[in-house]
Amino acid sequence: MSRPERIDQVIPAIVEHDAVSNHTFEAQRLLREMGFASEIYARIIGPGCGGRVRPIDELPGSSGRDHWLLYQSSIGSPAAEAFAAHRGPKLLDYHNITPARLVERWLPPLGDEARLGRAQLARLAPLVAYALADSAFNAAELGEAGYARRRVVPVLVDRGNIETAPATDVLARLERAKAGGGADWLFVGQVAPHKAQHDLVKAFACYRLAYDPGARLHIVGREMGSAYIGALRRFVDDLGLGSAVEMTGSVPTAALAAHFACADVFVCLSDHEGFCAPVVEAMHRGVPVVAFAAAAVPETVGEGGVLLPQKAPTFVAAAVHEVLASAARREALVAAGARQAARFTLDAARAAFRSAIDEAVALA
Amino acid sequence: MADEGAPVGSLLRDAAREVERLRSSGLVPERFERELDARFEAAAVRALRVPAFAERSARLRALARRVVPRAARPAARAAARAGDRLLRAAYTRLESTVRRG
Numbered sequence: 001m002s003r004p005e006r007i008d009q010v011i012p013a014i015v016e017h018d019a020v021s022n023h024t025f026e027a028q029r030l031l032r033e034m035g036f037a038s039e040i041y042a043r044i045i046g047p048g049c050g051g052r053v054r055p056i057d058e059l060p061g062s063s064g065r066d067h068w069l070l071y072q073s074s075i076g077s078p079a080a081e082a083f084a085a086h087r088g089p090k091l092l093d094y095h096n097i098t099p100a101r102l103v104e105r106w107l108p109p110l111g112d113e114a115r116l117g118r119a120q121l122a123r124l125a126p127l128v129a130y131a132l133a134d135s136a137f138n139a140a141e142l143g144e145a146g147y148a149r150r151r152v153v154p155v156l157v158d159r160g161n162i163e164t165a166p167a168t169d170v171l172a173r174l175e176r177a178k179a180g181g182g183a184d185w186l187f188v189g190q191v192a193p194h195k196a197q198h199d200l201v202k203a204f205a206c207y208r209l210a211y212d213p214g215a216r217l218h219i220v221g222r223e224m225g226s227a228y229i230g231a232l233r234r235f236v237d238d239l240g241l242g243s244a245v246e247m248t249g250s251v252p253t254a255a256l257a258a259h260f261a262c263a264d265v266f267v268c269l270s271d272h273e274g275f276c277a278p279v280v281e282a283m284h285r286g287v288p289v290v291a292f293a294a295a296a297v298p299e300t301v302g303e304g305g306v307l308l309p310q311k312a313p314t315f316v317a318a319a320v321h322e323v324l325a326s327a328a329r330r331e332a333l334v335a336a337g338a339r340q341a342a343r344f345t346l347d348a349a350r351a352a353f354r355s356a357i358d359e360a361v362a363l364a
Numbered sequence: 365m366a367d368e369g370a371p372v373g374s375l376l377r378d379a380a381r382e383v384e385r386l387r388s389s390g391l392v393p394e395r396f397e398r399e400l401d402a403r404f405e406a407a408a409v410r411a412l413r414v415p416a417f418a419e420r421s422a423r424l425r426a427l428a429r430r431v432v433p434r435a436a437r438p439a440a441r442a443a444a445r446a447g448d449r450l451l452r453a454a455y456t457r458l459e460s461t462v463r464r465g
Contacts, residue, residue: 047438055434106412109425202400210392226448231411235404306372313400314392318382322375329375 003361006037007068012077014053015046017250019277020074020095026156030353043079056082076116089364093132094142096274102194107225121145130360134275137296151356154349155275162284166258174262182214183324186263188278192224199269203316205239211321220259222250260285265320269311276300280344283337288323288330304340
């Protein structure tokens with residue numbers, strides 16, 4: 001087959017400060033560098049993305065086999081139907097779909113969208129020539145869904161999240177608090193039930209009780225719906241931790257960098273992650289990682305952090321204490337994290353993406 | 365983590381020993397964990413009891429999709445979220461007042 005002239009991308013929703021959205025923008029840059037014309041079409045376009053993304057309604061019909069589409073799959077959406085209806089060859093990039101059971105209690109429409117996403121993933125399998133997955137965990141799910149040709153291509157991590165200097169005002173505020181003593185725990189990710197920030201608060205409460213009454217927990221990320229964060233705030237207040245637990249919402253990249261700069265430990269107790277880019281960012285920025293070994297997290301953390309086989313609050317608190325109480329352990333973890341993060345550099349992920357696209361074109 | 369002197373296996377074993385020490389000393393009794401679970405569940409039940417019109421009503425969402433122009437949707441979505449927060453706050457205040465008698 002001849003090389004396509006254009007490879008456009010289709011994505012259900014695109015927003016700022018989101019790993020899949022960042023990946024999509026970086027993929028567009030790469031596709032253009034490879035000589036393809038490439039636009040992004042989305043059904044929902046978040047603030048700040050408007051100039052760079054087109055509405056899905058404007059997706060041009062295929063003029064033949066020289067117009068390919070790449071679908072970024074992470075949730076059920078009518079965008080998948082527009083992708084399926086297109087006549088040109090198709091690629092799919094799978095970022096995993098949160099199991100409905102983890103979210104439907106809190107946000108029933110999201111549970112429906114997650115179920116729809118799984119059904120669409122299976123329906124698209126016979127239409128897709130080649131699939132990419134950002135972890136072996138995700139590639140295995142693609143195999144179960146019937147995708148014969150698939151390849152692992154790590155998330156194209158946002159360079160800004162790794163290289164941006166900390167915001168001085170945020171840094172000064174966090175450093176003032178740190179000067180008063182107490183460790184700083186950090187988690188970065190959408191405030192959502194499957195990210196289990198409630199388990200984080202439980203473990204943090206045990207840690208303060210057992211080891212460090214001056215410790216602080218920073219939960220950084222935009223909220224998914226209002227019910228879960230409402231319960232989380234109520235829970236924090238009920239425990240009397242209102243002044244120790246900070247929920248920032250979505251923050252600019254420089255503020256995020258300040259949080260990484262002041263964190264003593266990055267703790268992730270998510271029940272489901274398709275990759276978990278913030279873990280890589282923590283390892284890259286020299287913050288030791290303690291994470292519950294769920295879904296793709298063991299693959300991303302590798303030997304670069306502490307993987308917990310369980311997340312009983314006292315056990316998590318004790319594990320964090322073991323990391324922070326020993327300078328030797330902490331330093332060894334930071335070094336191991338740096339080695340693991342090097343596997344996920346943007347250059348390495350870009351090379352894997354290019355190679356996958358070349359292979360897809362050669363096979364088609 | 366492969367570094368000498370800090371393997372994860374020994375760290376996890378030390379953490380497990382710490383848990384036993386914290387429990388046997390009474391510093392963090394098992395019932396504290398159960399209490400945390402119960403308190404979060406109570407917070408969850410209360411949060412979920414509060415109506416969430418913007419999130420729950422599929423009919424309202426479908427209607428909005430038909431009547432709100434695409435260009436106005438981000439603003440409409442933000443307004444719906446703000447309205448939802450106000451409704452939740454009002455409901456919570458009303459509920460607290462009623463509970464206090």
